Amino acid sequence: MTLEQRIQKIEDRLALQDLIADYLIAVDNLTDLDDVLNCFTDDAVFDMTAISYPRFEGIAALTEFFTNVFSGMKHSAHYATNFKLDLLEQDRASARTHALGVGVPHEGDSVTFYVQYVLEFARTGTGWKIKSFYGQPLIL
Amino acid sequence: MTLEQRIQKIEDRLALQDLIADYLIAVDNLTDLDDVLNCFTDDAVFDMTAISYPRFEGIAALTEFFTNVFSGMKHSAHYATNFKLDLLEQDRASARTHALGVGVPHEGDSVTFYVQYVLEFARTGTGWKIKSFYGQPLIL
């Protein structure tokens, strides 16, 4: 690889980590829906079926889902660690990251969950976006 | 940007993440006050008013604050994730990071807190330092 290619690879890797941070910061802010949706491609799939959420496909379905999350959640805190890049090509990438989450709904009990996110990314005209977001539980 | 500028940007970003790690490692060691204070500029502001701590301005005030923290705390564990660089210029930068903290005082109950740190940095002759440290709660 040339020096430029090596730098590009590092930049891409950090950009993907930044995208995960962007997403979690936006989710935990619980205020600006666009900040969340801007993290995803129009055809993104959000699949948390393994942790008892439904599966959503397409930005319209994700909009509805996160609208409900924002109205139902009082507080939310997600912590992503153990980032692992599994694939990095010109326009697509995949990675995994552990996440520890705490959710405090307006009604009902707080929940703490221990999951691993499995992510696929697409490079778009406005940077890397999440194309597929799958959550698998580490602790049931 | 030139290759050198791109490398510099990556180095700066990682140096800022390292600085946050330095600070949290030093705080959780609860032994060497200088290790903590070396992370800050002389005019640094430490503002945890949003999570019921006072606001401190200047290294003398921070010295007193952390002296009290070190004498009052038996154990401490802080975990920073979701680093997000918001600004990077030649001599200043800003970033946010989630933090999960657990504190065990010598007297009283343990506390767990879920916050986001909002940080401003200054580049000094001895590297990046924290100029402003603000904590906002994710979960109240």
Place this chain on the structure above:
Amino acid sequence: MTLEQRIQKIEDRLALQDLIADYLIAVDNLTDLDDVLNCFTDDAVFDMTAISYPRFEGIAALTEFFTNVFSGMKHSAHYATNFKLDLLEQDRASARTHALGVGVPHEGDSVTFYVQYVLEFARTGTGWKIKSFYGQPLIL
């Protein structure tokens, strides 16, 4: 340093972080023993005596230890943050990282632990490996 040396340094640092992620992902999968053992040198030392585990030296001892961990653990979730590179030379390196862990054994109660890992690494023909893994508790 030349640009190439600066890039190499960044790549090495990220490779070490990746290695820690590889290890924790493999441990939490609780399925493929080789995925765990591949993170270590043949003469690796795994020392968790400070948190009431034994000390293991050499890949045969580690194989036996992780075989027992995998058979005894129902679920496991480890989150590493606050990575701090302490030394980086041509063929060896050392670093520290905070870790928050939750273990759910098949029998007995779940445990949550707050530790700092102190790691030494060796560069081998197949990349960086863990040569020494020491855990010290942050909260007893």
